Amino acid sequence: MKVDVLTLFPPMFAGPLDESIIKRARDAGLLDLRIHDLRDYTHDRHRTVDDRPFGGGPGMVLKPEPIFEAVEKLANERTRVILMSPQGRKFDQAIARELARQSELLLVCGSYEGFDERIRESLAHDEISIGDYVLTNGALPAMVVIDAVTRLLPGALGDDASSADESFSQGLLEYPQYTRPAEFRRMKVPDMLLSGNHAEIEKWRREQARVRTKNKRPDLPGDPDDSDKVASK
Ligand SMILES: C[S@@+](CC[C@H](N)C(=O)[O-])C[C@H]1O[C@@H](n2cnc3c(N)ncnc32)[C@H](O)[C@@H]1O
Numbered sequence: 511m512k513v514d515v516l517t518l519f520p521p522m523f524a525g526p527l528d529e530s531i532i533k534r535a536r537d538a539g540l541l542d543l544r545i546h547d548l549r550d551y552t553h554d555r556h557r558t559v560d561d562r563p564f565g566g567g568p569g570m571v572l573k574p575e576p577i578f579e580a581v582e583k584l585a586n587e588r589t590r591v592i593l594m595s596p597q598g599r600k601f602d603q604a605i606a607r608e609l610a611r612q613s614e615l616l617l618v619c620g621s622y623e624g625f626d627e628r629i630r631e632s633l634a635h636d637e638i639s640i641g642d643y644v645l646t647n648g649a650l651p652a653m654v655v656i657d658a659v660t661r662l663l664p665g666a667l668g669d670d671a672s673s674a675d676e677s678f679s680q681g682l683l684e685y686p687q688y689t690r691p692a693e694f695r696r697m698k699v700p701d702m703l704l705s706g707n708h709a710e711i712e713k714w715r716r717e718q719a720r721v722r723t724k725n726k727r728p729d730l731p732g733d734p735d736d737s738d739k740v741a742s743k
Pocket residue numbers: 593594595596597618619620621622623624625638639640641642643644645646647648649651
C-alpha cells in the first residue's frame with residue numbers, strides 16, 4: 511500500500527513510524543510511506559499556507575491553493591484523499607479495515623483553524639477524526655491511522671491471525687491473556703488455560719470476551735453468534 515501524507519510538520523513523523531511493526535512493514539515493502547511538506551507547494555517568499563478567515567474571527571485558515579496543487583500532483587485515480595479533521599467520521603477498527611483494502615491513500619493534515627471549506631467540498635473523498643477532542647494539527651491523527659491500517663496489511667504481523675480475534679475485530683473485546691509464570695505473587699493463571707484442551711480453551715475465551723465486552727463496552731455489537739441466535743428466534 512502507498513500512503514502519502516501532506517503536512518506542515520514532516521519532522522513529527524520521524525520516530526513513531528520508524529519502529530517495530532511499522533518499520534518492518536516498510537522494510538518489507540508492504541507500506542510505501544512518503545511525507546510531503548505542504549510549504550513545498552507555495553510560490554511566495556514566505557511560503558505562505560494560511561490566511562485570515564473571511565468574516566473575521568480568531569486564528570488562521572489553510573489556503574486552498576497549496577493543498578489543491580499538492581493533491582493534484584500527488585494523487586491519481588486510485589488515490590483516496592482523506593482530510594484529518596475533528597469533524598470527520600470517527601475512526602475505528604472497521605474504518606481501519608476499509609482503508610487497508612485501498613491501494614493508495616493521501617492523508618491531508620490540517621493546522622491552525624483548519625481547512626478552507628472548498629478543500630473539504632471538492633478535493634477530499636473522506637474526512638476522518640480520531641476522536642471527539644481537538645489536537646493542534648493532523649500529524650498525530652495521521653500517524654494513528656497509518657499505524658492501525660498498516661498492522662492489518664497481510665504479512666505485517668508475524669501471524670495474521672493476531673488481528674483476527676483481537677479487540678473490535680468481531681464486535682467483542684479480546685479475552686484475557688496470560689503468560690509465564692503460571693503463578694505470580696499468589697495470582698494464578700486460570701486452570702482452564704493450563705488444561706491443554708484447545709476446544710474448551712476456545713469456548714472459555716469466547717465467554718470471557720462476551721462478559722468483558724458486556725461489562726466494559728456495552729455499546730459494542732457483541733458476539734455475532736448471539737445476534738444470529740436472536741435473529742433466528
Ligand atoms: C486545531 S484543529 C482545527 C479544528 C477546527 N477549528 C474545528 O473546530 O473543526 C487543526 C487540525 O488538527 C487536526 N485535528 C485536530 N483534532 C483532530 C481529530 N480529533 N481528528 C483528526 N484530526 C484532528 C485537523 O487536521 C485540523 O484541521
